[in-house]
Amino acid sequence: MDLAIFGFGKGGWGLALLEGAAMTLLVSACGLLIGAAIGGLIARARLSGRLLAGAVGQAYAALFRGLPELLVVYFVYFGTSTLLTETAHTLGHEGFVGVPAFAAGALAVGVISGAYQAEVFRAAYLAISRGELEAAVSVGMNRTLMTRRIILPQVLRFALPGLGNLWQFALKDSSLISVTGLTELMRVAQVGAGSTHRPFAFYLGGAVLYLVITIATSRVFDIAEGRATRGMRRAAS
Amino acid sequence: MDLDFITKTFLRLLAALPLTLSVWFLCVTLGALIAAAVTWMRLSGVRPLELFARAYVTVFRGTPLLIQLFVVYYGLASLPAVRASFAWPFLREAFNCAVLSLALCTAAYQAEIFRGALLAVPHGQVEAGRACGMSRLLMFRRIIFPIALRHALPAYSTEMISMVKSTALVSLVTLWDVMSVALKIRNDTLVTYLPLVLAGAIYFVVNYAIAAAFLALERRLTPHLKPRPS
Amino acid sequence: MARKFVRAIGLGGALAAGLALAPMAFAKEWKTVVIGMEGAYEPWNLTDSSGKIVGFEVDLANDLCKRAGLECKVIAQDWDGMIPGLKAGKFDVIMDGMSITDERKKEIDFSKPYAASPGSFLAPKDSPLAEAPSAGKLVNLDKDAAAGDAAIKGVQAALKGKTLGVQVSTTHANFASQYLKDIATVKEYKTTDDRDLDLKSGRIDASLDDLPTNMATASKPDASELAIVGPKLIGGVFGTGEGMGLRKEDADLTAKFDKALAAAIADGTVKKLSEQWFKVDMTPQS
Numbered sequence: 001m002d003l004a005i006f007g008f009g010k011g012g013w014g015l016a017l018l019e020g021a022a023m024t025l026l027v028s029a030c031g032l033l034i035g036a037a038i039g040g041l042i043a044r045a046r047l048s049g050r051l052l053a054g055a056v057g058q059a060y061a062a063l064f065r066g067l068p069e070l071l072v073v074y075f076v077y078f079g080t081s082t083l084l085t086e087t088a089h090t091l092g093h094e095g096f097v098g099v100p101a102f103a104a105g106a107l108a109v110g111v112i113s114g115a116y117q118a119e120v121f122r123a124a125y126l127a128i129s130r131g132e133l134e135a136a137v138s139v140g141m142n143r144t145l146m147t148r149r150i151i152l153p154q155v156l157r158f159a160l161p162g163l164g165n166l167w168q169f170a171l172k173d174s175s176l177i178s179v180t181g182l183t184e185l186m187r188v189a190q191v192g193a194g195s196t197h198r199p200f201a202f203y204l205g206g207a208v209l210y211l212v213i214t215i216a217t218s219r220v221f222d223i224a225e226g227r228a229t230r231g232m233r234r235a236a237s
Numbered sequence: 238m239d240l241d242f243i244t245k246t247f248l249r250l251l252a253a254l255p256l257t258l259s260v261w262f263l264c265v266t267l268g269a270l271i272a273a274a275v276t277w278m279r280l281s282g283v284r285p286l287e288l289f290a291r292a293y294v295t296v297f298r299g300t301p302l303l304i305q306l307f308v309v310y311y312g313l314a315s316l317p318a319v320r321a322s323f324a325w326p327f328l329r330e331a332f333n334c335a336v337l338s339l340a341l342c343t344a345a346y347q348a349e350i351f352r353g354a355l356l357a358v359p360h361g362q363v364e365a366g367r368a369c370g371m372s373r374l375l376m377f378r379r380i381i382f383p384i385a386l387r388h389a390l391p392a393y394s395t396e397m398i399s400m401v402k403s404t405a406l407v408s409l410v411t412l413w414d415v416m417s418v419a420l421k422i423r424n425d426t427l428v429t430y431l432p433l434v435l436a437g438a439i440y441f442v443v444n445y446a447i448a449a450a451f452l453a454l455e456r457r458l459t460p461h462l463k464p465r466p467s
Numbered sequence: 468m469a470r471k472f473v474r475a476i477g478l479g480g481a482l483a484a485g486l487a488l489a490p491m492a493f494a495k496e497w498k499t500v501v502i503g504m505e506g507a508y509e510p511w512n513l514t515d516s517s518g519k520i521v522g523f524e525v526d527l528a529n530d531l532c533k534r535a536g537l538e539c540k541v542i543a544q545d546w547d548g549m550i551p552g553l554k555a556g557k558f559d560v561i562m563d564g565m566s567i568t569d570e571r572k573k574e575i576d577f578s579k580p581y582a583a584s585p586g587s588f589l590a591p592k593d594s595p596l597a598e599a600p601s602a603g604k605l606v607n608l609d610k611d612a613a614a615g616d617a618a619i620k621g622v623q624a625a626l627k628g629k630t631l632g633v634q635v636s637t638t639h640a641n642f643a644s645q646y647l648k649d650i651a652t653v654k655e656y657k658t659t660d661d662r663d664l665d666l667k668s669g670r671i672d673a674s675l676d677d678l679p680t681n682m683a684t685a686s687k688p689d690a691s692e693l694a695i696v697g698p699k700l701i702g703g704v705f706g707t708g709e710g711m712g713l714r715k716e717d718a719d720l721t722a723k724f725d726k727a728l729a730a731a732i733a734d735g736t737v738k739k740l741s742e743q744w745f746k747v748d749m750t751p752q753s
Binding site for chain 1: 295296298299300301302303304305307308311312313314315316398401402403404405406408409416420429430433436437440441444445
């Protein structure tokens with residue numbers, strides 16, 4: 001195999017592939033953050049005890065766990081531009097309101113991830129010792145302080161393993177955003193394969209890059225988990 | 238948009254459902270066989286086999302299914318060595334490539350489920366079986382497998398549903414599944430949302446049916462975990 | 468709780484007011500025009516290794532825009548999102564080897580054609596298409612019905628039981644679904660690159676596309692066993708030539724480009740660019 005096509009010189013795709021990998025990391029990270037926001041909202045709705053909010057939360061989670069990720073990507077991609085443009089039109093603005101492929105892609109990943117993150121956050125919240133929360137109330141902490149100093153840190157600590165898993169899923173879902181034209185890693189591999197007629201080299205090379213990203217980031221999560229669960233009694237490692 | 242158009246679109250999508258389901262069924266079954274082999278290698282105690290199994294799982298769980306699919310469909314076909322080999326008549330068909338690629342991917346996830354389930358069997362029961370003089374095969378059939386099955390069911394159900402969702406990717410390798418028919422209708426008629434909404438409904442119903450079936454199976458196999466009548 | 472509600476209403480109202488008071492153009496004064504191309508449809512348009520889009524249509528667009536006194540920007544867009552993108556306003560013109568057909572005229576307007584390239588078949592040199600009636604000849608389905616019928620029947624016979632590859636939503640895909648539906652297996656691809664890969668590996672027995680595109684593919688070093696075979700077809704389901712696609716409400720822009728195009732054809736610029744990129748003059752004759 002001629003490895004020069006992966007090089008960094010003229011006609012070499014090495015730089016393009018690395019840029020694609022960076023884009024993959026960026027869009028997956030943004031997707032995970034959006035998912036955290038959505039997941040947090042749903043978890044709150046389900047834990048609130050209010051029937052309607054809980055039902056809406058559960059319906060959202062069920063919906064996005066039951067739909068193919070590719071379908072969600074297409075839907076968000078086609079839908080956001082049209083929605084935004086039509087909303088702007090009804091408010092009197094002329095012309096096209098574009099949603100960049102990056103935003104639509106991150107939103108799609110986030111919408112799916114949120115459905116799973118809701119469950120992770122809910123379980124993490126329920127794992128917090130009731131005694132701590134009662135003590136906080138009895139000491140006179142208000143809701144905001146309690147959230148900031150007791151709930152959030154512990155939720156994040158318990159949620160880390162689940163989130164690490166969901167980060168891997170976000171990375172893989174980000175490859176589907178290639179169908180919208182965003183130049184993340186999968187798309188660059190596809191363009192390179194088509195342009196040079198060397199699909200095996202490019203798709204295998206792309207897979208290797210994904211693997212490197214996966215292993216490297218899972219190490220990061222392992223280290224974070226190790227530090228976060230210092231001193232915690234664990235059932236199994 | 239009239240009812241007639243909606244009905245016609247829905248029927249066209251339904252006509253593609255058998256392809257989606259056959260890809261799913263074949264990839265899941267083939268994946269289970271591969272996963273059984275990988276799990277056996279992983280728990281065999283033979284170091285090279287163990288390393289291979291661990292590498293297999295890491296690679297196929299650590300890379301996106303889409304790129305695996307393209308490696309198998311476009312990548313392999315571009316190699317003269319593959320085209321000249323005995324495998325070419327098989328790999329020439331897009332359907333076979335799709336099933337193979339999806340099976341390899343699900344096998345990695347299923348192998349992890351099997352491994353977790355097998356490790357969850359209480360060692361005391363295995364010891365008791367050995368003390369009774371049971372052969373390895375008998376022990377597997379009567380003790381290990383039933384207990385492991387019950388442990389594996391919830392995760393297995395999730396994986397089955399995940400594979401139904403993954404079949405949508407075969408639309409990107411020239412197969413006419415529900416997803417690609419929906420996109421074609423969308424391209425030809427320029428109707429933005431309806432084909433995708435109807436396709437989504439079909440996928441959702443299929444996934445719901447699978448989830449319900451597995452739940453029923455779980456209930457039957459673990460009556461002792463049912464909530465007590467109050 | 469009520470305070471939060473009031474704040475939200477206030478912000479929403481301010482946003483709406485701001486957008487409503489934004490300057491609105493009543494009559495569109497065309498200064499800048501955004502043109503959508505695939506960047507993957509050699510030699511009409513392609514992406515070079517630095518990421519820039521080049522090709523016949525890029526050069527032609529630059530020339531026409533200069534004549535019309537407009538500033539033109541080219542952006543990349545996947546083929547299957549071309550017409551929706553135009554209608555949504557993502558760009559103002561489509562230039563992507565798009566054939567002028569009655570079907571498309573229902574959705575968008577076209578400029579006068581700037582090329583008239585027939586559909587052609589690309590296949591291994593020993594394909595039965597090489598022996599089909601009118602092989603190697605140009606057949607106009609509108610003007611010569613008898614020869615057209617014979618050519619189509621010949622194609623159907625040559626491709627019986629075989630697999631043909633086309634790109635989605637093209638006139639070639641329409642031809643295949645209209646005339647080859649139960650005769651050959653038709654595979655549709657999102658991009659021409661994917662289809663060409665399958666043609667090279669032997670998954671499909673022939674591919675149907677524009678003549679310039681097939682010529683470009685056949686001229687590559689790794690396509691030595693492939694050749695343009697069978698009849699070249701124009702008219703009928705293939706349309707009457709390639710033109711710029713524009714929104715129906717932008718008739719003034721269409722008129723601007725028609726004027727520039729007429730001048731470019733008259734002074735031979737289109738012929739020069741056509742010969743440079745297509746190696747053959749594809750200028751429409753009428």
